[in-house]
Amino acid sequence: MGKGFNRQRALRWLREGVLMLIIGAAIVWAVDRYRQPALPESFAGMVLPTIDGQAVDIAAMSEHRPLLVYVWATWCSVCRYTSPSVSQLALQGGNVMSIAMRSGDDARVAQWMQKKQLTMPVINDARGELAQRWQVSVTPTIVIIDKGKPVSATTGWTSYWGMKLRLWWAGVTA
Structure with missing residues (x-):
């Protein structure tokens, strides 16, 4: 056969592409499970202050629709790409x-947020005590909480649509 379409070659490429996607998905799933934080079974009664002085109840925030909790740091290079999303x-x-x-302290975090033009609500874990208690060792970490219970977690870069999909999925499977 000449330079025309080769059906066998196309099928082989398609088969190998699908196999690579499956292998990649399995690796991502395994890494997420390995690095998954040990969150409390329930967030009931956990009220935390934001940098602007608001008291937030994570369980209450997740009661009517899933909540995305994003653990990040100003010094995290990957967070520079995830935080805008x-x-x-x-x-x-x-x-x-x-x-x-x-x-850093609340003022430093607020200044960094302003400089980067980010407008998400922030709880400051200045000494890493909350992260240590939850065993979050990687930034960024994204946890989806529904009705006060963690339902999924991932680490590393996640796209805007990946986050929306995780929130949607948590709402559908609730």
Whole structure:
């Protein structure tokens, strides 16, 4: 056969592409499970202050629709790519709470947020005590909480649409 369409070659490429996607998905799933934080079974009664002085109840925030909790840090290089998507989700009315891990005092975090033009709500975990209690060792970490219970978690970069899909899925499977 000449330079025309080769059906066998196309099928082989398709088969190998699907196999690579399956292998990639399995690796991502395994890494997420390995790095998954040990969150409390329930967030009931956990009221935390934001950098602007608001008291937030994570369980209450997740009662009517799933909540995306985003653990990040000002020094995290991957967070530079994820934080704008989280901020966009918050601006569009998404149910979002972020936690700045070991990023300085409230004023420093607020200044960093202003400089980066981010407008998501932030709980400051200045000394990393909350992250240590939840065993969050990687930034960024994204946890979806529904009705006060963690339903999924992932680490590393996640796209805007990946976050929306996780929130949607948590709402559908509730």
